[in-house]
Amino acid sequence: MLQPDPPPPVDWDDVIARVREGCQQAARGLVDSLYGHVMRIVRSHLPRASDEQDLAQEVFMKLFHRLESYRGDQPFPHWVSRIAVNTCYDRLRRQKARPEIRFADLTAEEAEFLQSTFAGPDQNAHAARDSDGSEVVEKLLATLNATEQTILRLLDMEQKSVQEITELTGWGASKVKVTAMRARRKLNETLKRLESGLTS
Amino acid sequence: MNPPSGNTLWEQTVAAARRSGPVPAAAPLPDDAPPPGFAARLAARWAELKQNETFRLWCRWSYRSALAGLLIAGIVALLSPPPAKPDPPLRAPGVEVPTFSAP
Numbered sequence: 001m002l003q004p005d006p007p008p009p010v011d012w013d014d015v016i017a018r019v020r021e022g023c024q025q026a027a028r029g030l031v032d033s034l035y036g037h038v039m040r041i042v043r044s045h046l047p048r049a050s051d052e053q054d055l056a057q058e059v060f061m062k063l064f065h066r067l068e069s070y071r072g073d074q075p076f077p078h079w080v081s082r083i084a085v086n087t088c089y090d091r092l093r094r095q096k097a098r099p100e101i102r103f104a105d106l107t108a109e110e111a112e113f114l115q116s117t118f119a120g121p122d123q124n125a126h127a128a129r130d131s132d133g134s135e136v137v138e139k140l141l142a143t144l145n146a147t148e149q150t151i152l153r154l155l156d157m158e159q160k161s162v163q164e165i166t167e168l169t170g171w172g173a174s175k176v177k178v179t180a181m182r183a184r185r186k187l188n189e190t191l192k193r194l195e196s197g198l199t200s
Numbered sequence: 201m202n203p204p205s206g207n208t209l210w211e212q213t214v215a216a217a218r219r220s221g222p223v224p225a226a227a228p229l230p231d232d233a234p235p236p237g238f239a240a241r242l243a244a245r246w247a248e249l250k251q252n253e254t255f256r257l258w259c260r261w262s263y264r265s266a267l268a269g270l271l272i273a274g275i276v277a278l279l280s281p282p283p284a285k286p287d288p289p290l291r292a293p294g295v296e297v298p299t300f301s302a303p
Contacts, residue, residue, distance in 0.1 A: 022247060022250055024243040024244065024246075024247050025243075027239075027242070027243035027246055027247070028239040028240055028242075028243045029239075031234060031238065031239035031242050031243065032233070032234060032239050035233065035234040035238070035239070036233075053235070053238070056234075057238075057242060060242050061242070061245070061246065061249075064242075064246045064249075064250075065249075113216065113217075114213070116216070117209075117212050117213050117216045118209070118212075133213065133216050133217030133218075133219075134217050136213065136217065137213060137214060137217045140210075140213070156210075156211075156214050157214070184208065184210050184211075187209075187210040187213075188208050188209050188210050191209035191210060191213060192209060195209065
């Protein structure tokens, strides 16, 4: 089977220079090239947001506004990632509701997933094939505040290093570590509560 | 900071979720291309905002220029020596009319 040719590498310096001059075609090209990258970040940080297109639009508008301040000291997609993560964080902060997860709110599949997780990794390896644990993880993360969610998503879900997180968010390493520890503790408490609901 | 080692319930849950399927961050997108018109709409909006911004900058620049002009004019007015006052007009000398008393 023929593989499609990979897209040619984007000459970011040229694209950025033309967008700065106000070239609409270059701006369209920039959006087209970075759309997948931005959407991946938006979906991983706000997977339950129904308005992911709006959020992506907000990211791109911020990008255009701040384009003048891009100095080229880091790869352009990294710089865009930083804007996207911070935009998602701002949106999370505005979402005041932090729904508490209760045993009664879990679907049968989610309860089964948790049951097999609590039973141990060996049992889970079999059961997890049929049930999607990412829904449970999302429900758990939604109980945390914006900072905790952002850090745990980057650290535990995307498996980024503390150094990478500090570069992406602008937060200090100690803040990242302390917040992650606190957030994990909270989630462990929630999971213990759910475990007792499962066993009772 | 170490990645989750799988000792706590949260770490076990994340590890299990990872095994059961792609977590959202790693899930591939069905289509990386933006929906039709998305890029064009954004580019047009950006161009419009940029145009407005140029106008706004021009307005700000002209406002500042006007203020600066006024300020300079004020300073010049304050620092320049007052115009020499013209000498007061000479009074017409009073005319004394001698009175003659009757002898």
